[in-house]
Amino acid sequence: MQRAMAWAMCWLGLSCRSYAVLASRRRDRPLTLGERIRFRMHGLICGLCRRLPRQLQAMRDLVECADAEGALGADAPLDDAARTRIRARLEDVRGAPPSGSGPLPAKGDSLP
Amino acid sequence: MASPPPFDIDDLMGHADALYAFAMTRMRDHHHAQELVQDTLVAAWKKRDGFDGRSALRTWLIGILRHKILDFHRSSARTPTLQAASRTPGDNPDERDPLDLLFDARGSWKVDPNAGLDFLAEAPTEAIHRSDILEWLRHCIAELPARWRVLFTARELDHAEMAEAAALAEVKTTSAPVLLTRARHQLRACLQSFGIRPR
CATH class of the missing domain: 1.10.1740 (Rna Polymerase Sigma Factor; Chain: A)
Incomplete structure (x- = not known):
């Protein structure tokens, strides 16, 4: 009985999988009326899925927090060769007069 | 002066x-x-x-x-590579749909999607200072296929429009929502796999 029910839900686009897809889609565009109804209905009857939209949001917030601290890719730091190259380049421009007079556009332009 | x-x-x-x-x-x-x-x-x-x-x-x-x-x-x-222009979702073995692993043929979860993810209910500013969670997150982001990662960060962190995010990741605009869904669920499932693992 439960199995037949699950097949029916799947066929109607009310499966957990469909819900998971919609939970992602709605972060990118407004759901259509039909999608919204299916999303709501499944959310009402399915305790497993109910927290999924909040999880996706919380996951994003977590990634943002880590990213803001520059902590996301930090287990792969710059290699020594790159670091040496960058430092050498900075030493090259150390004596250059600040702001505006270099090849860079002035402050306020779209490209800093 | x-x-x-x-x-x-x-x-x-x-x-x-x-x-x-x-x-x-x-x-x-x-x-x-x-x-x-x-x-x-x-x-x-x-x-x-x-x-x-x-x-x-x-x-x-x-x-x-x-x-x-x-x-x-x-x-x-402006100078897209030929390779990128012809690529569609699914033609890269690294980019298999995580939903195929997460759900059975009837579209039901194989694993309770809430298991191991209690930390998502914590304040992110606090959770991120738990070194284990930060490690998981780094690992899971790094493991995402490059195009998914670019799409995910463009959309979720940098608030890019879909067309722009698709251009950044060099995917078709029509494929982008599908790939984003995969990226999100892959990331979620990856974090979950760490969360479930006994510490």
């Missing part, structure tokens, strides 16, 4: 790893990421008088880097 510079080259170099990390979560190639970090630090040094100290130096540097990344993607989008 000759006020001392607000920071030194050593100060700039102190942020190089963080900038590189920032770039690597948004770029497909580490050579390009290194190049942009260099461009950013050089630009910062040249514009040092424009740094007013109101924000932290790192925040200021990341602002510059963010522009550089966007410009880089814009200029490279």
